[in-house]
Amino acid sequence: MNEQILANVMECSVNGRIAPLSGDRSGLLLDFLRNTLHLKGSRFGCGHERCCACMVLIDGQPSYSCTRSLESVVNCRIETIESLGLEHSLVRAFLDEQAGQCGYCLSGILMSAKGLLDRDPSPGRAQIIEALEPHLCRCGAHARIVRAVQRAAKLDGAA
Ligand code: FES
Numbered sequence: 001m002n003e004q005i006l007a008n009v010m011e012c013s014v015n016g017r018i019a020p021l022s023g024d025r026s027g028l029l030l031d032f033l034r035n036t037l038h039l040k041g042s043r044f045g046c047g048h049e050r051c052c053a054c055m056v057l058i059d060g061q062p063s064y065s066c067t068r069s070l071e072s073v074v075n076c077r078i079e080t081i082e083s084l085g086l087e088h089s090l091v092r093a094f095l096d097e098q099a100g101q102c103g104y105c106l107s108g109i110l111m112s113a114k115g116l117l118d119r120d121p122s123p124g125r126a127q128i129i130e131a132l133e134p135h136l137c138r139c140g141a142h143a144r145i146v147r148a149v150q151r152a153a154k155l156d157g158a159a
């Protein structure tokens with residue numbers, strides 16, 4: 001199989017669907033999600049791994065999409081905020097706690113929180129704070145955000 005054909009079969013999965021990685025594979029994952037797949041929930045903030053607005057899950061791990069090249073996610077499983085429906089415990093808990101103001105940071109925070117709860121369904125407050133520590137929230141909603149993740153863990157435990 002020549003390189004041209006190989007290039008055409010590169011793919012990853014995004015929110016459970018196969019996504020062919022056509023075009024420039026040195027391009028950035030965040031641009032691919034937003035501009036090719038039209039999944040606008042992941043946000044651009046700093047572009048330098050400083051704010052976490054762009055955070056997605058790659059094979060279950062919270063990852064910066066603003067610096068990841070497409071070629072680095074071939075055959076990876078990517079989850080974005082669009083994978084969480086309104087009935088997801090995290091979404092319900094964030095709404096119940098009114099854990100956000102402008103909302104710019106929330107898609108990244110929700111994906112890091114999902115990664116945490118997938119790994120540990122009953123995290124303590126310290127684990128939640130540690131998992132969300134890199135995230136910037138310029139509205140200062142951190143306390144409500146931590147409470148919302150605690151609430152989501154309880155909702156999952158009660159289900
Ligand atoms: S946009 Fe700020 S860390 Fe990616």
Ligand code: FES
Pocket residue numbers: 099100101102103104105106136137138139140141
């Ligand atoms: S809710 Fe505005 S930046 Fe976090």
